[in-house]
Amino acid sequence: MQWNSLxxxxxxGGYAFYVWGSFGVTALALLVEPLLVxxxxxxxxxxxxxxKAASRHAP
Structure with a gap:
């Protein structure tokens, strides 16, 4: 696909919400997942x- 302007x-091509929304959700997931892990x-x-500490002190 070729674009004539920014x-x-x-x-x-009319799919900006889907394309950029998908990009944003993926970028967010890639940033958040390592933090959650x-x-x-x-x-x-x-x-x-x-x-381990509880098992050491248990009778």
Whole structure:
């Protein structure tokens, strides 16, 4: 596809909302997912440490 102007490029042949919306959602997911993975990993490590500490103090 060839665009004659920057405005035509950003309108994406009338599909701008779908194209740029999809791009935005994907970019957001790619940014947020590593943060969520790190948070879940930290929670898992804390839970394991708590279980380990509790098992040491259990009779």
């Amino acid at each position: 405005a035509e490029f950003f309108s994406m 790190k948070q879940r990993q930290s929670q898992a490590v804390r839970a394991i440490r708590r279980e």
